[in-house]
Amino acid sequence: MSAFEAAADYGHPRRAGREPARSTAEHGAGELASKRIVVGYGFWIFLLSDIVMFSAFFATYAVLVGATAGGPSGRELFNLPNVGIETACLLLSSFTCGLASIGARMHRGSWFYGAMAATGLLGAGFLGIELHEFVGMIAQGAGPTRSAFLSAFFTLVGCHGLHVTAGLLWLLTMMAQVFAKGYRADILRRVLCFSLFWHTLDIIWVALFTVVYLMGAAP
Amino acid sequence: MSHSDHERDWHYPDTAPGDQPFEGHDAAESVGSYLVGLALAALLTVVSFFISGTTLVWGPSIPVALVVLAIAQMGVHLVFFLHITSGPDNVNNIMALAFGVLIVLLLLAGSLWIMAHLNHNMLPMDQIMQMQH
Numbered sequence: 001m002s003a004f005e006a007a008a009d010y011g012h013p014r015r016a017g018r019e020p021a022r023s024t025a026e027h028g029a030g031e032l033a034s035k036r037i038v039v040g041y042g043f044w045i046f047l048l049s050d051i052v053m054f055s056a057f058f059a060t061y062a063v064l065v066g067a068t069a070g071g072p073s074g075r076e077l078f079n080l081p082n083v084g085i086e087t088a089c090l091l092l093s094s095f096t097c098g099l100a101s102i103g104a105r106m107h108r109g110s111w112f113y114g115a116m117a118a119t120g121l122l123g124a125g126f127l128g129i130e131l132h133e134f135v136g137m138i139a140q141g142a143g144p145t146r147s148a149f150l151s152a153f154f155t156l157v158g159c160h161g162l163h164v165t166a167g168l169l170w171l172l173t174m175m176a177q178v179f180a181k182g183y184r185a186d187i188l189r190r191v192l193c194f195s196l197f198w199h200t201l202d203i204i205w206v207a208l209f210t211v212v213y214l215m216g217a218a219p
Numbered sequence: 220m221s222h223s224d225h226e227r228d229w230h231y232p233d234t235a236p237g238d239q240p241f242e243g244h245d246a247a248e249s250v251g252s253y254l255v256g257l258a259l260a261a262l263l264t265v266v267s268f269f270i271s272g273t274t275l276v277w278g279p280s281i282p283v284a285l286v287v288l289a290i291a292q293m294g295v296h297l298v299f300f301l302h303i304t305s306g307p308d309n310v311n312n313i314m315a316l317a318f319g320v321l322i323v324l325l326l327l328a329g330s331l332w333i334m335a336h337l338n339h340n341m342l343p344m345d346q347i348m349q350m351q352h
Contacts, residue, residue: 033233040235044312048319055323059330084268091260094300098253101237102246196237199300203293206264210289214271215282 036189043193047200050163054204057156058211065216067148074153074216077142079133083213086129087205090164093122094202101195107183113175119198120171123164130161153212160208163201170194234308237301256299263292 033041065074096118103111134154137143144154174194177187239249267288270281297303303312 036238037233037235040237041233041311041315044236045315048315051319052322052326055326056330059327062327062331063334080268080272087264087268091257091264094260094296095253095257098256098300099250102249102253106246192235192237196301199237199296202300203296206289206292206296210267210285214267214285218271218281218285 036185036192039189040192040196043196047196051200051204054156054159054207057152057159058207061152061156061212064148064152069147069149071147071150072140072142073149074212075218077137078213078217080213080217082129082133083209086126087209089122089126089129090202090205093119093126094199096122097195097198101191104178104183104188104191112178116171116175120168120175123168123171123198127161127164127168130157130164134158157208157212160201160204163204167194167198167201170197232308233311234302234306236303236309236312239302252299252302256295259295259299260292263288263295267292 096115100112100115100119103109103113103115137150142150144151171194174187174191177190181187239252267285270276270284270288273281276284297316303309303316305313
């Protein structure tokens with residue numbers, strides 16, 4: 001093989017299949033990553049980029065937190081007991097989501113559907129409290145247009161809330177798909193991605209309740 | 220330099236993020252891992268909420284304590300809920316995570332640093348208003 005041909009092979013690795021035996025030996029254990037690993041890893045990369053996006057919103061919020069333009073600050077607006085209930089909802093839903101992924105792995109319907117339903121109810125409870133908080137703030141004249149601080153607040157917390165909403169729709173879709181199609185490998189990959197998504201939302205909420213609520217309401 | 224040199228020690232298949240290793244784990248053990256994570260996360264959350272409103276500790280240390288507790292809780296979530304380990308089957312997951320953390324830190328620290336300097340170098344707002352008249 002000339003150097004030119006070698007370079008061409010390097011650029012198009014599939015052409016190296018002329019020598020299948022050598023190619024298998026070169027791959028060590030001789031196995032490619034399973035589709036579950038490839039899909040999970042790709043979704044992991046997406047989630048990390050989502051976290052990078054959230055970090056931009058966090059940086060914006062941290063820069064603008066003092067820019068209240070004479071309006072209310074976090075200390076006057078935030079209701080920590082409510083935030084505590086929201087946190088409990090999301091943490092418990094992360095736990096039940098873990099139970100659901102075990103149920104899916106063991107193909108046990110009662111476990112999977114029960115844990116997914118609990119996850120969905122807890123997530124809906126979280127969303128309900130958050131919406132109630134938003135509506136209350138807007139009603140007392142502290143909407144997103146009041147100050148730069150409140151614009152940043154509604155962007156950051158609202159973006160997380162939108163993610164939870166999308167997660168709830170995804171959760172219902174996964175319950176329906178498992179019900180209609182059973183524990184097929186492709187459905188189980190989607191369940192894996194959903195559980196990654198849901199756990200990541202909880203991780204973002206940890207940063208959120210610490211930076212926005214606890215630090216904002218601290219004396 | 221051939222491929223086989225560095226692929227010879229490739230004994231460990233990767234694990235997808237979020238997957239627990241299958242071998243030697245029955246359902247009870249898997250649930251146990253989530254329970255440990257739930258207990259630790261709940262403990263850290265309760266301590267965070269308690270610390271934020273307390274007068275028992277020196278005031279300026281409270282934000283630092285809150286940040287430390289939050290980072291610890293994120294670690295608990297990663298280990299017990301997402302099953303990210305330091306094992307050889309998780310190297311790819313860890314490397315992606317490390318890159319993500321690097322970008323997040325650069326973004327946060329860079330924004331706060333630059334904006335603090337801008338604020339510092341800017342005239343106070345009342346003086347700007349005077350100059351416009």
